[in-house]
Amino acid sequence: MTNSSPNPGLGQSERLLLVVLAALLAAGLFWFRGGLHPEAPLERLARQSLDLPVALGNGKPTVVEFYADWCEACRSMAPAMETIEAQHRGNLDVVLLNVDNPRWQPELERYDVNGIPQLELFNAAGEAVGRSIGARTLNELQALTGALLTGSPLPAFAGVGAVSSLDTGEPTTASDAATMAGPRSHA
Template sequence: MDSQPSQPAAKTRNLIIAIAAIILAAALFFGIKLDSQGNSLGALAKTATSYEVAIASDKPTMIEFYADWCASCQAMAKDNLALEREYGDRVNFVMLNVDNNKWLPELEQYNVDGIPEFVFLDGAKNTQGTAIGTVPKQIMAENLEALIAGNDLPHAQLVDGNASQFNAPKPADNTAPRDHG
């Protein structure tokens, strides 16, 4: 007895395997692509409130100073996007890229010395606290809840050490943004 399948059966089997492989490859490709786009710093920055709009509003604001090359910033992107989705109707979420010289005045104003650095502002735009480095989602949520309620932040000066070193660049003419010489 011959154990080889007939020619038409072999072609049908090969066709089914090829179709299954194409479907699995497409699912894997689109699954990875959607996840990387949906939880990236770029996705978070696109959904963020602009700094100008946030400062003009009476809602509390959380400013994140970040850089695309910052591993801690990238690691927190998924959690921060989830927090923005949960609290975005009550808190402005602002993303300021430290590599953009446009934000030099804000880097100086908020004394940014590590990234990610989070600055929590009440509705009147007074600084209520900061957090530097990788901050667990639960800690961020507790700070946001307190900010919304107008209470003191439970983790107001949190620094965890997992931050990228950052030194704000000085303008080419060596003047600071507030120098009026």
């Protein structure tokens, strides 16, 4: 004997409604979680950076940026840094070092990082030739990297200066260190 009663399962219209609801729920969840959330320029640059010793030893000028993920100035400068890296790929190294990563503590101390973003500028021989403190525009970054690439003096921007290997020979005292601001002392 066969059952001639109607199928107690879902009808075509109910199935279509469930598919539409599932698609809307998936789209809402996708939007809520940030969509495709492409990697930010700062993250891309940091991920593709050469190791600092490699960059300083490969015969190319190098720009080292000390940054933090939470630093608004660093994030706002990142697209310009990405443009510089793309324009000079193969001729200039761009290295990013996160001040919140304990791995870079020796570099933070060596380059006296006390604010971010801080750029350390090196010639093709890997010698420090200058420092820039604070956010830079694309035009300023192009002028700085142009000087590095041609071996010219650095442009005279506020917060940019040459560095010297001259050591005063006077050790930093504990009281001096206690009054110095650290790289994480501002937002």
